[in-house]
Amino acid sequence: MSDTEVRRRPGGRAARVRAAVFEATSQLLQEQGLADLKVSEVARRAQVNETTIFRRWGTRENLIIDALLADAAEQLPVPDTGSLRDDLIGYATSLAKYLTSPAGNALDRTLASAGDDPATRRLRDEYWNTRYSHSGQMAARAIQRGELPDGTDPRFVLQMLVAPLHFRIVLTREPLDPELPARIVDTLLSGLGTADSPQPGRQSS
Structure with missing residues (x-):
């Protein structure tokens, strides 16, 4: 996902970051599984700073839970x-x-x-x-x-x-x-x- 795509997502910067991080997390879970998912790779794919993810979610597990629940709520x-x-x-x-x-x-x-x-x-x-x-x-x-x-x-x-x-x-x-x-x-x-x-x-x- 490019910086331009992240900037164009509606709902403000916080919503754009959340959407990009969730999308990256979901993709990596499908590709690598739960055990191998790394926050650094989520950050790289979502094109955000790793510190941004930890500041918002605190732990890798919190991020995964939030991403899975958001996907379930939508689907x-x-x-x-x-x-x-x-x-x-x-x-x-x-x-x-x-x-x-x-x-x-x-x-x-x-x-x-x-x-x-x-x-x-x-x-x-x-x-x-x-x-x-x-x-x-x-x-x-x-x-x-x-x-x-x-x-x-x-x-x-x-x-x-x-x-x-x-x-x-x-x-x-x-x-x-x-x-x-x-x-x-x-x-x-x-x-x-x-x-x-x-x-x-x-x-x-």
Whole structure:
């Protein structure tokens, strides 16, 4: 990215620097993985001073977390349709699209293969805790509307929703067919006992 491109980005210098640094971080994560990413290389590619990055983010891990969460917020908005089923299908469909894109696929594998040293573990925990906090709003709103029973754990709902998609991308590497999000959601809602959910494969006793 050239100096001219950085200067032309809208939103003021701070926003331009943030966008350039995030773009460089995302590219390097895809190319090199989590362990090999260096702030000096981010700075070089974003054409900013390394001290600027440390002054704003403090640590390499903070930068990576912020970049990953910013990308997720853009690619995975949390729907609010007034219907839990529609919200979950919309979110799962966006996630499936993201995970099958080159960037999303690479980042998912990067997070899955990251080590367990304290800094990496903190990075991973903070990333997923923040993601679940945002996306869990779908289940929390459904509890308030009476679509889900009181006491339902929103985080568990989201884990059950996204786990099959990540499993196929990272482990089995099966294709994500277009009907998969709806199939996952309907099976999930049937198991959670929502009043209006379909009952796939359930036999009366």
